[in-house]
Amino acid sequence: MPLPTSARRRPLAGAGLVLAASLTLTACGQVRAADPVAGGATSGSSPAAAPSASPSTGGTSPYVEPGAGDGAPHHHENNGHRQEGEMSPAHARDAQREADRVRPVLERLWKRKQWDPPAVRAALLELGYEEERVAPDGRRLGGTLTVRSMFPRYRDGGYVTPEGALVAVRVHDDACVSGFVQKSNYEVRATGPYPETGCFEPPYAH
Template identity: 70%
Template sequence: MSTSLLARPAASLALAAALVASLAACGDVRAPDARAGAASTGSTPSGAPSSSAPGASPYVEPGAGDGAPHYNENNAFRREGDMTPAHAKDAQREADRLRPVLQRLWERRKWDPGTVRTALLRLGYEEERVTKDGKRVGGTLTVTGMSQRWKDDGYVTPEGARVALRVHDDACVSGFVQKSNFEVRAHGPYLETGCFEPPYGH
């Protein structure tokens, strides 16, 4: 008997066993290859986001507005100071006095600083006076033109007036009146600019 005749039944048995194993595996749910998943989803095998994912910086501060490192430190000048509850009520009461005056001026299309100042002084406020070194020496009301803004190829100063009223050392009212709208609100003072909101691009 030749060896090739003996090898045929063994090969047939091996082929049959492989076929049975293949059929038995049909319908089995298999776990995906962790390495393939990491390549396609951008995450590590442990499920943690990869370091290239947005917002994955270890330097992000809690409560950071845009997620940038040192956001809170860099924007401290934009944060309003705290008001005591009693002073917050006083500031809101003054805001409620200013609002109808600014609304009336806006409706009459009168928003130049001189007109706005005159109208608010009629409420009994006194203009704030400040020494050259920035020390306040009296009064509570400040009215100025609008802040400059970048437009097209240069800075422009829009028509209108900004208003700031110091109610207490920790309580302010600020607002503006311009062609498009007006606003009045009560808030705590800003670190560098007092009752006026600081400009962007510090």
């Protein structure tokens, strides 16, 4: 026997409610398992991994962390090794004073095109610094100055070490002088120590 007209309309009305609810959830930025956007995600994926359709983003990637210097995804996570330690105000002044002593030496060497580590080390030792000595277990045994070659860089399918020298002076446990001199330029800064490289400013992560 044919169903009454009102009964035939009920499934359609129910489907309309489901569709409306789905649109409402999508507008709020919620990602559900049945959402086509999340269809390719694994069970361990975070909802934050899906792009937001909210017009308030203004075209900015939702993955960019607040304050990311270059706007790259996970900037702070990838460059956490470049976060400087905090210096006390007094130790920061001491580090700046030492940086002001080192800067003219590196400037002079740069103008003379002398940026190999032995030449840089010899010039800085003339300021009265002593080379830092470290025991095999990592204990510091004395001295404050370390000069080394530049960090290797990946280029043309392999790692190469650029010409130049990295300079580090440990002023206090929480205060350093970090610098470099190379063909293109030189730099000297007072800084807190870095998590992985101590007083040497580390390279950017790839």
